[in-house]
Amino acid sequence: MLKDQYTATGHAGSNDCNNALNRVTWIVASKGGTVHDITIGDCVELQHAIGEHQTNGYHGKHLFYALLAGLGVFGPDAPARLKTVMLPGQLTPAALVDRQGITCTAIRDLLVDYLTERAVDVDYTTTRDMT
Structure with missing residues (x-):
C-alpha cells in the first residue's frame, strides 16, 4: 500500500522509500493501531526524537x-x-522576551510592553531582532 503510494509520487531512490517505511513502521510499532491511526502529532514527535539523535539527515526524511x-x-x-x-509561527512579544531568561519581572514586563508597542509599527523580523 505505502510502496504503491511511493511509486505514484514519482520519487526515485529505494533508500528514501525504505527510510520512509521504517519511520511509518516505527510509529505503528510504538503507538499501536494501524497506519490509518497515525496522527500528525505522531509524525512531529518522531521527527523531534530523530532530530535529537541524528546529526545528518537524508534527502527524503519527510x-x-x-x-x-x-x-x-x-x-x-x-x-x-x-x-x-x-x-x-510568529511568537508574541512576551514569548520573544521570555526566550532571553530575564528573571527580573519589572524589566521583563517593561521590555514586553515596549515590544508590544513597537510591533504595531514594524514587521515581525524587526521585532524579533530587537530581543
Whole structure:
C-alpha cells in the first residue's frame, strides 16, 4: 500500500522509500493501531526524537509524512508537508522576551510592553531582532 503510494509520487531512490517505511513502521510499532491511526502529532514527535539523535539527515526524511498524507491518513485539511507543521509561527512579544531568561519581572514586563508597542509599527523580523 505505502510502496504503491511511493511509486505514484514519482520519487526515485529505494533508500528514501525504505527510510520512509521504517519511520511509518516505527510509529505503528510504538503507538499501536494501524497506519490509518497515525496522527500528525505522531509524525512531529518522531521527527523531534530523530532530530535529537541524528546529526545528518537524508534527502527524503519527510517522505513518510508525504506518503501518509497522500493516502489520506490525516484527512483532507492536513498540511501537505511535515515541515509546515513543524515550523513555529510568529511568537508574541512576551514569548520573544521570555526566550532571553530575564528573571527580573519589572524589566521583563517593561521590555514586553515596549515590544508590544513597537510591533504595531514594524514587521515581525524587526521585532524579533530587537530581543
